[in-house]
Amino acid sequence: MKRLSGIYFHIPFCRKRCLYCDFFSTEISDPNIKNRYGESLLAEFEQRFNELDGTETVSVYFGGGSPSSMPQAFFRSFSRTAESLGLDLSKLEVTVEVNPADTDREWIANLKNCGVNRLSVGIQAFDDAVLTEMGRRTTKADILRGLPVFAGYFDNISFDFIYGIGKNRNIYNEFSKLFDICDPKHISAYQYTRPGRTGAPKLLDDDETAAQEELIRDFLQERGFERYEISNFAKKGFESRHNLLYWSYGSWLGIGAGAASFIAETGLHSRYADDVKAFIGREGLSIYQPSGSELAEEYLMMGLRKSTGISINDFNELFKNDQKSVFSTKTFENLLCNGFLKKTDDGERLLCTEKGSRYLNYVLLELFKELK
Numbered sequence: 001m002k003r004l005s006g007i008y009f010h011i012p013f014c015r016k017r018c019l020y021c022d023f024f025s026t027e028i029s030d031p032n033i034k035n036r037y038g039e040s041l042l043a044e045f046e047q048r049f050n051e052l053d054g055t056e057t058v059s060v061y062f063g064g065g066s067p068s069s070m071p072q073a074f075f076r077s078f079s080r081t082a083e084s085l086g087l088d089l090s091k092l093e094v095t096v097e098v099n100p101a102d103t104d105r106e107w108i109a110n111l112k113n114c115g116v117n118r119l120s121v122g123i124q125a126f127d128d129a130v131l132t133e134m135g136r137r138t139t140k141a142d143i144l145r146g147l148p149v150f151a152g153y154f155d156n157i158s159f160d161f162i163y164g165i166g167k168n169r170n171i172y173n174e175f176s177k178l179f180d181i182c183d184p185k186h187i188s189a190y191q192y193t194r195p196g197r198t199g200a201p202k203l204l205d206d207d208e209t210a211a212q213e214e215l216i217r218d219f220l221q222e223r224g225f226e227r228y229e230i231s232n233f234a235k236k237g238f239e240s241r242h243n244l245l246y247w248s249y250g251s252w253l254g255i256g257a258g259a260a261s262f263i264a265e266t267g268l269h270s271r272y273a274d275d276v277k278a279f280i281g282r283e284g285l286s287i288y289q290p291s292g293s294e295l296a297e298e299y300l301m302m303g304l305r306k307s308t309g310i311s312i313n314d315f316n317e318l319f320k321n322d323q324k325s326v327f328s329t330k331t332f333e334n335l336l337c338n339g340f341l342k343k344t345d346d347g348e349r350l351l352c353t354e355k356g357s358r359y360l361n362y363v364l365l366e367l368f369k370e371l372k
């Protein structure tokens with residue numbers, strides 16, 4: 001079976017930077033720079049697409065930053081370029097991240113005509129006080145106006161949500177009201193963990209954060225969503241094909257300033273500098289070959305996030321030269337006995353228990369010690 005692959009385009013432009021955000025983006029608004037950036041994205045796509053030779057491409061993802069700040073013409077050029085490279089977009093998952101504050105019917109309709117079939121909507125909160133604390137320019141009124149427009153054109157909609165910010169916040173109420181307006185098929189609910197920037201929101205205490213997480217989990221499970229990864233829930237058949245590549249050792253080509261790539265066949269990583277000007281000049285790409293044990297760490301770190309965990313046979317086969325089977329060590333036995341990890345009945349797959357998912361960093365550090 002062919003390995004699966006995807007393409008990620010990074011659009012590093014935001015009208016206003018949010019206070020909690022770690023992603024690379026700038027507040028550049030000059031349309032000329034955006035046009036030139038878009039041209040470089042597609043030129044790099046054409047030049048580097050052959051790095052995915054021998055794989056089956058299943059997804060394209062436009063993330064940011066704010067892809068909704070790009071002109072319509074960019075997406076038309078993308079669809080022509082994809083076609084010229086032999087990609088049939090109708091068979092792929094093609095996602096664009098959109099901000100509800102950028103609700104322009106014509107712009108959304110254009111996406112549909114360019115082969116996009118999935119929207120990932122940056123909601124983050126449905127409470128103006130919390131949105132203000134996050135430093136979002138989006139308001140509750142923007143979300144109320146934007147969601148029906150998005151739902152008018154797309155069935156496959158995902159919401160991005162952040163918890164762990166906003167004291168005494170009524171998360172249940174936020175979710176109920178959002179679901180009254182729109183019927184998402186997928187939810188990414190991320191825990192806020194890194195208040196690193198000046199003016200960033202404060203972290204809530206552990207108990208309040210855990211209570212918010214439980215409310216989200218229960219709300220979604222009652223409505224038929226399955227938690228298929230620590231931070232991701234989906235209705236059956238709507239799991240993100242793109243994100244599954246990251247968690248299942250697939251290959252992806254990341255294009256744009258600050259974007260990273262991984263080619264599973266060779267284990268090669270590459271990354272563009274966080275520099276829009278350098279990217280426009282088609283410069284700033286660095287390549288890195290991790291060691292076998294670093295790749296084994298990545299495999300465990302990503303795979304154990306999934307509810308289906310990892311295949312023990314695949315792991316042993318892939319990394320047979322880089323480790324002395326971590327799964328026959330005392331450390332591993334302890335993690336099993338103490339209820340952090342479990343195996344499937346046939347012994348083929350290894351996954352985290354609920355406790356293991358909560359303490360995933362500890363589990364990983366224990367396993368990594370055995371990979372050295």
Ligand code: SF4
Pocket residue numbers: 013014016017018021022023025064065066122
């Ligand atoms: S809009 Fe998105 S990418 Fe831009 S600063 Fe806010 S969270 Fe970060």
